[in-house]
Amino acid sequence: MKRGKKLFLLLLALAVLLGTTFAVKALAPKGTESQEVYTTIFTVNPEDVTDLHWKYSEDVSVVKEDDTWVYAEDAAFPLDSSYIDTMLDALSEITSAKTIENVENWDQYTLEAPVCEINFTAGGTEYTIKVGEETTLGNQRYLSIGDSNAYLVDATFLDAFQYGLYGVLKMEEVPQMDNVLSLEHLSSDSNYTIENMEGSGLAYSDEYIWFLNDHPLDTDLTENLLRYVTDTTWQECVNYHAEDLSKYGLDSPAATLVVHYTQEEEEQTFSLEIGDSCENGYYARISGSNMVYTIPATAAEALIFTTYADLRPEDVLLMDWDKVFSMDITLDGETYTLRITRTTSTDEDGNETQEVTYTLDGEEVDGDSILDALDDLTSTGYAAEDPGENPEEIRFVIHQNHQNFPEVELVFYRYNSTSCMVTLNGEPTVFVNRADVVSLVETVNDQVL
Numbered sequence: 446m447k448r449g450k451k452l453f454l455l456l457l458a459l460a461v462l463l464g465t466t467f468a469v470k471a472l473a474p475k476g477t478e479s480q481e482v483y484t485t486i487f488t489v490n491p492e493d494v495t496d497l498h499w500k501y502s503e504d505v506s507v508v509k510e511d512d513t514w515v516y517a518e519d520a521a522f523p524l525d526s527s528y529i530d531t532m533l534d535a536l537s538e539i540t541s542a543k544t545i546e547n548v549e550n551w552d553q554y555t556l557e558a559p560v561c562e563i564n565f566t567a568g569g570t571e572y573t574i575k576v577g578e579e580t581t582l583g584n585q586r587y588l589s590i591g592d593s594n595a596y597l598v599d600a601t602f603l604d605a606f607q608y609g610l611y612g613v614l615k616m617e618e619v620p621q622m623d624n625v626l627s628l629e630h631l632s633s634d635s636n637y638t639i640e641n642m643e644g645s646g647l648a649y650s651d652e653y654i655w656f657l658n659d660h661p662l663d664t665d666l667t668e669n670l671l672r673y674v675t676d677t678t679w680q681e682c683v684n685y686h687a688e689d690l691s692k693y694g695l696d697s698p699a700a701t702l703v704v705h706y707t708q709e710e711e712e713q714t715f716s717l718e719i720g721d722s723c724e725n726g727y728y729a730r731i732s733g734s735n736m737v738y739t740i741p742a743t744a745a746e747a748l749i750f751t752t753y754a755d756l757r758p759e760d761v762l763l764m765d766w767d768k769v770f771s772m773d774i775t776l777d778g779e780t781y782t783l784r785i786t787r788t789t790s791t792d793e794d795g796n797e798t799q800e801v802t803y804t805l806d807g808e809e810v811d812g813d814s815i816l817d818a819l820d821d822l823t824s825t826g827y828a829a830e831d832p833g834e835n836p837e838e839i840r841f842v843i844h845q846n847h848q849n850f851p852e853v854e855l856v857f858y859r860y861n862s863t864s865c866m867v868t869l870n871g872e873p874t875v876f877v878n879r880a881d882v883v884s885l886v887e888t889v890n891d892q893v894l
Contacts, residue, residue, distance in 0.1 A: 483540045487574075487590045491533035493567040499532070501561045502609040516610070523685055523736070525615035528608060535605040536565070536574070541596035542585060554587040554595045561606050576603050614682050616738065617731055620715055622675040622706040629703040635752065639667060649850035649870065650763045655756075662756040670756065673748050674702045674717055679738040680725055687737045693728035694721030695737065700749040703732075719745050754827070761822040761867055761877055762855055768845045774815075774889055775840040781805055781893055783812055810892040818888045819855075824875035828866045831873060832858040838865055838882050839889065857882050 496517070498506040506517035507529060514529045516522035551557040555577035563574040577587035577595075585597045627640045639662065643654045653661035655668075683693075690696040698718040706713055716732035719740070727745035730737050772783045786802045803812025819841070835858040843853040853870060857877070860866045865882045867874050 483542050484544075485538055486541045486544075486596055487536075487539040489533075489536055489565075489567050489572070491530075491537050494533055494536075495566050497529065497532065497563070497565040499561060499563045499606045501606055502612075505608070505610050505613070519686075521686065522610075523615045523617075525613055528605075528613040532563075532605045535602055536563070539574075539588070539590070539596075539598060539602070541588070541598050543597040545595040545597075547593050548595045551589070551595070556587055556589045556595060559589075560586075561603055563606060576606070611682055611685075614685060616679050616682055617734060617736055619675075619677045619731075620713065621708070622704055622713075622715060624707045625671055625675065626705040626707065626712070628671055628674065629701075629705075630748075630751075631701040631703070632699060632749065633697075637753065639671075639756075646847070646849040649845075649847065649853045650765060651847075652763050652765065653758070657753050657756065660753065661758055662753075663758045663760070666756050666759070670747060670751055671704075673744040674704050674715070675706075677717060677729075677740065677744070679729075680740060682736055682738050683728070684735075684737040686735045687730075688735070690720075690730075690737075693730075693737050695728060695730055699727075701732065702748055717748075719749055757827060757874075759824050759875065761824055761875060762819050762853075762869075764819075764843065764845070764853070766816055768847060769843055770846065771844045772815075773842040773844075774893075775837075775842075776886065776889055776893070781889075783810070783815065783892075785812065805892060812892070814888050815885075815892060818885045822877050822881055822885070824867075824877060825864065826876045828873040828876050830866075832856075832860075832866050832868060835859055835866065838879075839886050857885075 494509070496506070496508045498504065498517075507514050507524065508517050509515075510520070514524060514526045516524050545554065548554065548556075556575050559575040559577050561576040563576070565572055573589075573591050575589040577589075579586045579600050580597065584600050586600045586603065588596045588598045588602065590596070625641060627638055629638050630636065637657055639655055639657050641654060642656045644651060645656070647653075647656055647659050648661040650661075652664070654664055655662040687693065687695075695718055698720055700719045702717045702719075704715045704717075706715070718730050718732050720728035720730075720737075722742065722745075723739060726739045726742045727749075728737055729740045729745065766785075767787075770785050772785075774781045774783060782805070784804045786804070787799055788802070789797055789799050791797050801812075803810050805812075838857040838859055840857075841855040843855065845851065845853065850870075854868075856868045858866045858868070859879065860876060861879075863879055864876045865879045866876055
């Protein structure tokens with residue numbers, strides 16, 4: 446490239462750079478300015494501050510009483526002082542990237558009617574800080590400390606003060622309830638108690654943990670319900686000292702949930718009341734408290750409306766096959782007995798290995814295929830009616846080492862062209878796809894034949 450052409454391109458680039466600089470300056474507010482790089486413009490010792498007032502979405506005033514921060518209008522207000530600590534930390538040292546000196550038109554810097562005004566007393570001296578809008582270039586905003594200047598400070602300075610009164614409220618804590626013993630559901634429609642009765646022997650399978658009136662419940666469904674109480678999350682507090690609970694439907698709650706649990710080997714109780722629905726969910730409170738909150742509608746409605754029918758086991762069969770030693774299978778009027786033998790061998794290193802053998806009428810068969818087919822069955826819905834005259838597809842009588850349930854009878858009845866009804870120990874439980882039952886029958890036939 447020729448020297449003259451290079452010089453022309455350099456001059457062109459310089460012109461573009463100067464034009465950009467001029468445009469940025471033209472966009473800045475007019476006034477006498479001096480550039481400073483994050484210079485400290487204000488400091489205060491947080492320990493010296495005795496009162497603080499800020500106006501953002503609303504006016505809030507707090508005062509220090511005996512080294513404790515309280516709401517100026519009501520010392521009983523549950524103030525979360527950590528918010529005040531954050532505000533004082535923001536005030537302890539304010540730095541500025543630019544000073545705009547001798548301001549005459551404060552409105553030009555959005556400080557005539559500021560976004561937030563902060564007033565406080567420290568060491569007997571009163572201070573006023575005004576915070577304006579964010580600049581057009583972003584990341585900075587205008588601020589006044591009460592002298593004749595306007596300053597550009599980091600835009601995040603305002604974050605500490607973006608709260609109304611309820612924004613600095615300390616909500617009540619829901620206790621940690623890891624070891625739940627029971628859940629009482631109390632309402633005008635129904636009362637019931639879900640109990641942890643693991644190892645009680647009340648069901649044919651020890652996999653069942655939760656019971657309602659000695660009836661086993663689906664473990665996952667029940668524990669999901671429990672979590673709506675034990676993991677209660679307040680969305681917001683709507684009244685920190687409610688005197689008229691009828692405004693929230695809490696004078697006669699839609700449901701009261703009482704959790705009994707142990708903590709450090711001592712039994713404890715937590716009680717949650719749910720009231721009326723509202724725009725953001727449902728009103729709720731801890732029993733006996735004057736603080737009213739909202740909780741999500743999903744959690745509230747599950748706790749209000751869930752019944753035993755919603756918690757019934759969805760399992761077709763939940764067996765611990767390690768306890769089963771034989772199984773009678775009735776198919777097409779013929780009964781076959783599948784025997785299960787377990788032998789344990791130990792190698793020279795002392796490692797034990799268990800071998801399982803299945804025999805049918807004295808001949809070894811692939812029993813795992815039958816057990817797997819049973820385990821793979823899934824329900825398509827609950828069954829409540831008696832099978833009546835519906836034809837039987839296949840029947841299993843399972844023999845196990847269980848004190849209360851040495852035998853478990855599982856029967857599949859044809860219900861219609863697409864479904865079969867299942868009964869467990871004579872009680873209807875669920876429906877399953879008939880195609881899956883046909884596949885189960887074929888699996889059994891493969892071993893029988």
